[in-house]
Amino acid sequence: MTEIPEEWLEKAILDGHINFLDYNKFTEPVVIGVGGFGKVFKYEWKDTELSVALKCLRVDKNIDDKTIKNFINELKLLRKVSNHQNIIAFYGVTKDDSGYYNLILQYADNGTLREYLEANIIKLQWADKLRIAKEIGLGLLFLHDHNIIHRDLHSKNILIHQGIPKLTDFGLSKQINETSMTSNSIIHGMPAYIEPQCLIKQG
Numbered sequence: 478m479t480e481i482p483e484e485w486l487e488k489a490i491l492d493g494h495i496n497f498l499d500y501n502k503f504t505e506p507v508v509i510g511v512g513g514f515g516k517v518f519k520y521e522w523k524d525t526e527l528s529v530a531l532k533c534l535r536v537d538k539n540i541d542d543k544t545i546k547n548f549i550n551e552l553k554l555l556r557k558v559s560n561h562q563n564i565i566a567f568y569g570v571t572k573d574d575s576g577y578y579n580l581i582l583q584y585a586d587n588g589t590l591r592e593y594l595e596a597n598i599i600k601l602q603w604a605d606k607l608r609i610a611k612e613i614g615l616g617l618l619f620l621h622d623h624n625i626i627h628r629d630l631h632s633k634n635i636l637i638h639q640g641i642p643k644l645t646d647f648g649l650s651k652q653i654n655e656t657s658m659t660s661n662s663i664i665h666g667m668p669a670y671i672e673p674q675c676l677i678k679q680g
């Protein structure tokens with residue numbers, strides 16, 4: 478049966494599978510980035526004193542089904558794995574004043590790994606770099622233990638919060654099961670980070 482992504486989301490909220498939070502719980506929006514789904518804002522979450530990142534799915538007439546599917550895919554996978562220290566925390570969804578759904582994510586205060594390395598390259602010791610590499614590995618291991626492959630891992634999809642790496646951006650990720658193991662040969666992700674073997678096999 479074909480699943481209509483937005484209907485799936487509404488049903489999951491209604492059935493209590495996804496935490497839905499009132500948009501008025503979030504204050505002081507600041508734009509922090511723009512991604513495939515739309516703008517990303519930093520907000521302060523009243524009641525918790527946490528900063529959060531709201532990732533908006535801007536559904537206008539130009540949006541394609543693939544973008545909505547990636548958004549829902551990210552949400553489904555985050556639900557399963559976001560309780561690991563090296564994966565961005567996922568708190569639920571909200572609907573903004575324009576009626577758009579937003580993912581509510583932990584705010585990473587040091588930005589992306591790429592930005593963090595650029596800003597701290599002189600200060601960082603080998604021990605820090607090794608710890609970061611090890612923690613990225615732990616995040617990946619946790620994904621793989623849940624049969625999830627990220628498929629778009631690069632330095633802009635790893636965020637740093639208080640010096641700790643957090644894997645993010647699961648839009649292209651995939652839950653592996655027996656049927657999908659053999660059937661998918663499409664290449665995804667940022668070209669510079671794609672495993673060379675994948676390109677050879679395509680040739």
Ligand SMILES: Nc1ncnc2c1ncn2[C@@H]1O[C@H](COP(=O)(O)OP(=O)(O)OP(=O)(O)O)[C@@H](O)[C@H]1O
Binds near residue numbers: 515645648
């Ligand atoms: N949780 C977060 N904490 C801090 N900054 C974030 C967070 N999520 C996203 N950002 C910022 O917003 C930018 C865009 O994020 P997003 O994940 O939507 O897009 P992307 O990875 O650039 O694009 P795409 O979704 O198309 O792969 C990031 O590069 C980062 O700078």
